[in-house]
Amino acid sequence: MKHLPVYPLISFFIIIAIWAIVAKYSGFSANVLPGPIIVMESFKELILDGTLLKHSVASLYRVTMGFWLGVFLGIPLGIIIGRIKLLKKLLNPVIQFIRPISPLAWIPLAMLWFGIGDKPAIFLIFLSSFFPIVVASFIAVESINPIYFQVAANFNLTRKELVSKIIVPAIVPDLVTALRLTIAISWLVVVAAEMIAVQSGLGYLILDSRNALRMDYVMVGMIVIGIIGLMIDVTMYYISQSESIVAAKVK
Amino acid sequence: MGKIKIEGLTKHYVNRRHKRRDPGDENGYGKIINVFKDIDLEFEDGEMVCILGPSGCGKSTMLRIIAGFDSATSGTVVIDGETVVGPSPDHVFVFQQNGLLPWMTVWQNVELGLRNIKNEALRNETIQEYIDMVELSGFEHYFPSQLSGGMQRRAELGRALAVNPDILYMDEPFTGLDYLTHLKIREEVINMHTFLGKTMVMVTHFIDDALIMADRIIVFNESPAKVILHKKLEYSRPRNIEKDPGLSDLRDEVFMMLGVSYVA
Numbered sequence: 001m002k003h004l005p006v007y008p009l010i011s012f013f014i015i016i017a018i019w020a021i022v023a024k025y026s027g028f029s030a031n032v033l034p035g036p037i038i039v040m041e042s043f044k045e046l047i048l049d050g051t052l053l054k055h056s057v058a059s060l061y062r063v064t065m066g067f068w069l070g071v072f073l074g075i076p077l078g079i080i081i082g083r084i085k086l087l088k089k090l091l092n093p094v095i096q097f098i099r100p101i102s103p104l105a106w107i108p109l110a111m112l113w114f115g116i117g118d119k120p121a122i123f124l125i126f127l128s129s130f131f132p133i134v135v136a137s138f139i140a141v142e143s144i145n146p147i148y149f150q151v152a153a154n155f156n157l158t159r160k161e162l163v164s165k166i167i168v169p170a171i172v173p174d175l176v177t178a179l180r181l182t183i184a185i186s187w188l189v190v191v192a193a194e195m196i197a198v199q200s201g202l203g204y205l206i207l208d209s210r211n212a213l214r215m216d217y218v219m220v221g222m223i224v225i226g227i228i229g230l231m232i233d234v235t236m237y238y239i240s241q242s243e244s245i246v247a248a249k250v251k
Numbered sequence: 252m253g254k255i256k257i258e259g260l261t262k263h264y265v266n267r268r269h270k271r272r273d274p275g276d277e278n279g280y281g282k283i284i285n286v287f288k289d290i291d292l293e294f295e296d297g298e299m300v301c302i303l304g305p306s307g308c309g310k311s312t313m314l315r316i317i318a319g320f321d322s323a324t325s326g327t328v329v330i331d332g333e334t335v336v337g338p339s340p341d342h343v344f345v346f347q348q349n350g351l352l353p354w355m356t357v358w359q360n361v362e363l364g365l366r367n368i369k370n371e372a373l374r375n376e377t378i379q380e381y382i383d384m385v386e387l388s389g390f391e392h393y394f395p396s397q398l399s400g401g402m403q404r405r406a407e408l409g410r411a412l413a414v415n416p417d418i419l420y421m422d423e424p425f426t427g428l429d430y431l432t433h434l435k436i437r438e439e440v441i442n443m444h445t446f447l448g449k450t451m452v453m454v455t456h457f458i459d460d461a462l463i464m465a466d467r468i469i470v471f472n473e474s475p476a477k478v479i480l481h482k483k484l485e486y487s488r489p490r491n492i493e494k495d496p497g498l499s500d501l502r503d504e505v506f507m508m509l510g511v512s513y514v515a
Binding site for chain 2: 150156161170
């Protein structure tokens, strides 16, 4: 019993209770505002017929592909920008200009360029993660204590060693925080993108369910989105608490 | 192996915020702040040199220039006949604080200078030797944040000594240590110097430390810093300031020079 997350369970229980009460006494019909029991039944239904799995996998696939693309391109670029002042002067204004343009605004162009399906969604996720990661990376690089560079020079570290032994480990704590936030944004974006541009995924499930006037399925979709989002965040949190990352946080 | 010659060393900064032209200054950028001007010094091989001065007088700046991290406005630093153009593992710098890489364990930090030894057994043996030398046996796999201040300082010394440098530079190495640890580490550094015979240049503002540790003591006054005292101390070790009248008088003199007239 000791390892049960007691407090979260209590608060979820309270939320479900409030939901049940609101659903019962709100005056809305069960079609418009289904209560928790109905939704749980529909949840079971959608698990059993494989729909939930299919759409969850589709959404997760897109987020994973787009996010990792953003990470593998964004972090190196961020590090380079952080180290070369001239590059920062050149690229920063452009980055800060494109970054606030909501990925959703890119949907029309994305659909023209990539069609319908996984590709435009992955592109949108990429956009939503790339710019924040580049910025977080160069800010992290700039805040590295200059003493570490002096130590590196003192011990004749090569350029490769400077990156692998100094820069990357130094920025990992800040980056993990940034990645945690960025992946949350990506998860939001994928759902929105799927409502517009795609034929599968949890966002699409919600849209499709609404068109079929099945609000209970809509809520199932929402709950699954919340659960997966929570699991992603918890995973990132545990990564951020690993021993070497915590140790490196002391500046 | 560790003979340092400093000639005409000058360093100034330009404060761009203060645009008023000084008479005789050739650039219109701002006010020139002289940190020090035309410093000439010579240290012999194997000496423990202590550079003493009030905070902000430029002694740390000078040490960084000597070590090659910064460049002087004019003048040269020549070590064993070669002009210093940058840092090198032959002349290792021990920082005031935060010199240890926090994402590496003690072992990995000490390994930093030894990473190019191809023979793994030899490398591990050497790393262990230096960790034992600074009395951190058992703490090999601790991260710096898990160590006390004194242990961190020892780890950094271990890392520095592991590359067997000709010269060790120390910038206020006892910063942040409690009194007892300070005294203990001070004793360990003195023993290290006696045992290894390396040239050591230490910047400090602790007058007693300089008197107890140095073969050569150099005192600076405030910015623009000038040498107001330069003396070789030939007292035998271990030294006791209270019991040796020569040292005791010197202490009074230095305190007076640095503007502290009542000596505790």
